[in-house]
Amino acid sequence: MSRVEVPLRVASPDSLAEFVERQSRLFVLTGAGCSTDSGIPDYRDAAGEWKRRPPIMFQAFVADERARKRYWARSLAGFRRMRTARPNEAHHSLASLERRGRIVQLVTQNVDGLHQAAGSQNVIDLHGRIDTVRCMGCGRRSSREQLQLELERRNPEFAALDAVEAPDGDADLDNVAFETFDVPACDSCGGLLKPDVVFFGEGVPAGRVHRAMTALECSDAMLVVGSSLMVYSGYRFVRAMADAGKPIAAINLGRTRADDLLALKVTDRCTSALRVFAM
Ligand SMILES: [Zn+2]
Secondary structure, three states: OOOOOEEEEOOHHHHHHHHHOOOOOEEEEEOHHHHHOOOOOOEEEEOOOEEEOOEEEEHHHHHOOHHHHHHHHHHHHHHHHHHHHOOHHHHOOOOOOHHHOOOOEEOOOOOOOOOHHOOOOOOOEEEHHHHHHEEEOOOOEEEEHHHHHHHHHHHHHEEEOOOOOOOOEEEEOOOHHHHHHOOOOOOOOOOEEEEEEEOOOOOOOOHHHHHHHHHHHHHOOEEEEEOOOOOHHHHHHHHHHOOOOOOEEEOOOOOOOOOOOOOOEEEHHHHHHHHOOOO
């Protein structure tokens, strides 16, 4: 198996086109940067640091009722933007590359469903989907849209509040009496409802990782789109690819955790870097 070629650290969409042309089976990993041009804000700045307070931890959501109420109250405002977001050129370019048979698997760290909305078929939602709710007691999945209506009905004073939205459908909302926020329990078992997304401090379901790794083994190159790779759940795929000696290209505005592993780094917005593949 050939090792990674001499690194071409050129920030030009032409060399990205060459990289993609040389490979027949791409494994694509996308992150928040892919959705910023759809109006969904990014978590991290160009140095890979948090732009805002880090999102809620899984442990706090489960153990702390006040933290949970606070999450849902903020999410009431945050979900409004998520549900109206539309795929941007980057999503469409990737869907087009898939239609041309160049993508063996797309794995996304985003929970917005915008790749599917753009027409991508073979998508693994590594961190789940914000449009789905899951009961932690019985596992039943239900629609977030329905829960949103119920939350608005129960909390009219919160429904009117505006807030600055965060990437995961969360929002910044301070100085509010969160303890009055009323969250329904599961209709079937009375269990805790949780958005069907992987929170910080929570593991990605093993089956999902296994499916992605299997696809990765069948691919011959990797393209990272809009991720700083600061979170291990995505970084592990880059590591596996590098260990297999397959080339990796990345599009990201800032630093990534894998910069030293890249054969090609394009420092640009995802929409403009991928425009060469739009059809
Ligand atoms: Zn339940």
